[in-house]
Amino acid sequence: MKIVRMTNPNRFLLLLALLSAFPPLSTDMYLPAIPLLQKAWDQPLAVVNLTLVGFFVSYCVSLLFYGPLSDRYGRRPLLLAGIGLFIVASLLCGLSTGIAGLIVFRVLQAIGAASAATLALAITKDIFQGHERARILAYIGVIMALAPMLAPVFGGWVLTWFSWRWVFVIQAAVAAIGWIGVLRMPETLKTPSAKSVRETAGIYFELLANRRYLGFALMMSIIVLPHFAFIGGSADIYITRLGLSEQVFGYFFALNAMAIMAGSFACTRLLGLLGSQKLLTMGFVGIMAGGAAMLTRWLPGPWALALPMVVISFSFGLSRPPSNNLVLEQVDRHAGAASSLLIFIYFLLGAFAMWFIALDWADKIGIIGLLGTISGGAMLALWLLFGKGAGTGGRH
Numbered sequence: 001m002k003i004v005r006m007t008n009p010n011r012f013l014l015l016l017a018l019l020s021a022f023p024p025l026s027t028d029m030y031l032p033a034i035p036l037l038q039k040a041w042d043q044p045l046a047v048v049n050l051t052l053v054g055f056f057v058s059y060c061v062s063l064l065f066y067g068p069l070s071d072r073y074g075r076r077p078l079l080l081a082g083i084g085l086f087i088v089a090s091l092l093c094g095l096s097t098g099i100a101g102l103i104v105f106r107v108l109q110a111i112g113a114a115s116a117a118t119l120a121l122a123i124t125k126d127i128f129q130g131h132e133r134a135r136i137l138a139y140i141g142v143i144m145a146l147a148p149m150l151a152p153v154f155g156g157w158v159l160t161w162f163s164w165r166w167v168f169v170i171q172a173a174v175a176a177i178g179w180i181g182v183l184r185m186p187e188t189l190k191t192p193s194a195k196s197v198r199e200t201a202g203i204y205f206e207l208l209a210n211r212r213y214l215g216f217a218l219m220m221s222i223i224v225l226p227h228f229a230f231i232g233g234s235a236d237i238y239i240t241r242l243g244l245s246e247q248v249f250g251y252f253f254a255l256n257a258m259a260i261m262a263g264s265f266a267c268t269r270l271l272g273l274l275g276s277q278k279l280l281t282m283g284f285v286g287i288m289a290g291g292a293a294m295l296t297r298w299l300p301g302p303w304a305l306a307l308p309m310v311v312i313s314f315s316f317g318l319s320r321p322p323s324n325n326l327v328l329e330q331v332d333r334h335a336g337a338a339s340s341l342l343i344f345i346y347f348l349l350g351a352f353a354m355w356f357i358a359l360d361w362a363d364k365i366g367i368i369g370l371l372g373t374i375s376g377g378a379m380l381a382l383w384l385l386f387g388k389g390a391g392t393g394g395r396h
Contacts, residue, residue: 015181017140019120021147022086022113023059025171027052027231028253029151032246033164034235041099045236048099049358051106052232056351058107060344062114067122067340068203074189075119076182082115083179087172094168116178118340125328125335126188137321156250203337213330213338220323221345222379223287225353226312226372230256232354233364242302252306259310263317276322283319284380287312291372294365305365312372
């Protein structure tokens, strides 16, 4: 397979960031419409939230196929097919006339979106190594944070001026830009796998037998619980329970996304000074502290959720790039499958958190705070017990 050298690294970095941003692009722009759809279609939140939960479950399952197939056939053709499906499904979402149809089309949209994020991670493994890859992942984290920061604000404006259907039309248009970028992108896979399609299933058994990879993948994914609970519950808390408008909700959500971007940016500056281990420790402490602050409810109104969530989100952004890199350092081959399984675990736990927060809790802010305290504290304890000296040793 012929590999073409990258002629414009900055443009390529932006393309990777756009591909990585498909999950927040697919969800966060749509979040302000959830209370509106509840009223328009006379459905409870638990049913409307299936458009989120169904998306992430389908996304998770699809990840397991894209990774191994891309190891055999290359990243580029799988990306073109997946993004193409995403564009068609987005337009179908915009044409939906009921909740059942929207759930089905969101599932199809997720199948397409899954190609983008997981193969963007695999491409970083193809091109960059070690510390440089951690730095690139941090830069991508900074750029892609613009998607969850701007998407709900833009979604609120669309709802004010047009209708929720245009949210999905805009998603299709942005995805079309990504599709064109991939069409012009060279193939990055240097050595295609010789395994047949049927044999690719065995790759996952190899990864599951790699105790260091599996252990770190499970550990580093626990911290997504408060993050996805916030995504799944924020519209209900801010708009339905606190009475804020869709536009104001977008601003509060953007504050949370800005904190993730700030954490990722801080990671790019501190990684060389402090190293991955100290940054991970700082991140876990911050998530635990933000959750504990949320439980105290010492701030009034929406700030009781917003400011502690800023601490959690900053800490999440700070710790995510080195944690992703640490997990991938445990494997020497099958980067596509390793990336797929890692993001599968990540979003499966995220889907659980979104389902959990959609239950009829009297105090959803307290539930998010509890998830932050428990997940941050558990990760800190596990990291201090088992993370010392973690690195490239024990690869398979």
